[in-house]
Amino acid sequence: MAWDPALYLRFGDERLRPGFDLLARIGELPAGPLYELGCGTGVHARAMAQRWPDRRLTALDRSREMLAKAAAEPAAIRWLEADIATWSAPEKAALIFSNATLQWLGHHAQLFPHLLRQLVPGGVLAVQMPRNFDQPSHVLMRQTAAEGRWAATLAPVVGGATVLREEPVAPPEWYYDLLAPLAAAGLDFWETEYLHVLDGADPVLQWVSGTALRPVTEALAGAEREGFLAAYGAKLRAAYPRRADGKTLLPFRRLFLVARAA
Numbered sequence: 001m002a003w004d005p006a007l008y009l010r011f012g013d014e015r016l017r018p019g020f021d022l023l024a025r026i027g028e029l030p031a032g033p034l035y036e037l038g039c040g041t042g043v044h045a046r047a048m049a050q051r052w053p054d055r056r057l058t059a060l061d062r063s064r065e066m067l068a069k070a071a072a073e074p075a076a077i078r079w080l081e082a083d084i085a086t087w088s089a090p091e092k093a094a095l096i097f098s099n100a101t102l103q104w105l106g107h108h109a110q111l112f113p114h115l116l117r118q119l120v121p122g123g124v125l126a127v128q129m130p131r132n133f134d135q136p137s138h139v140l141m142r143q144t145a146a147e148g149r150w151a152a153t154l155a156p157v158v159g160g161a162t163v164l165r166e167e168p169v170a171p172p173e174w175y176y177d178l179l180a181p182l183a184a185a186g187l188d189f190w191e192t193e194y195l196h197v198l199d200g201a202d203p204v205l206q207w208v209s210g211t212a213l214r215p216v217t218e219a220l221a222g223a224e225r226e227g228f229l230a231a232y233g234a235k236l237r238a239a240y241p242r243r244a245d246g247k248t249l250l251p252f253r254r255l256f257l258v259a260r261a262a
Helices: 005-023 043-051 064-070 108-116 136-145 151-160 172-182 203-209 214-219 222-239
Strands: 034-037 057-061 078-081 093-099 119-130 187-198 248-260
Touching (some): 005 043, 034 043, 043 057, 064 078, 108 119, 136 151
Parallel strands (some): 034 057, 034 093
Antiparallel strands (some): 187 248
């Protein structure tokens, strides 16, 4: 799936803030290299390089477009095109950091323990994932995908794209039970619901167009794509009405975890 860095960063402040909130909760680290999984345009990787300038830092992403944007300015960071689903650290890590990425991958029951096992003793796995898939933005996306003349085209997408499933991210207690036996040195969980104040016409449609909607728009073309966006956009305008000052409010819940390996 191709990614558009400019489209993703249209709401850059709102999208990047959770990653910085996650970074702020990471304390001292043992010796070892650092990895970011799903680095996108590289903003958080650069912040990590500034905070830990003496560490080797590798930032991974599957998107060549995102990596090209990330590497546009010189930095002492290794930018690596790689598939997180099959990745293993070449050397045990002091930190594995992932912001708004792992929700795209399935098999969390295997993935998260695997990532914890890539850490040195006392190393940290720090993850943030959206957990707003029961909100109108996603419910209406799934409903619209199942309706209309595009339904047959989108059937494989709805069945296969992780973020279009009803619960690609489990509740916090599920991850606690999964990770507690492996993170005896410390396990911190929290959820935050951000209330984003958005500007512009159809801002919620623009928001999801940069992330969750991408599998849908890439599967459709021509009149089917236009028809889907018109139908979905109308539902979003009703679900997220403009306020009296012209702004649109988008509640967005996110799950955070910081696990320290024993």
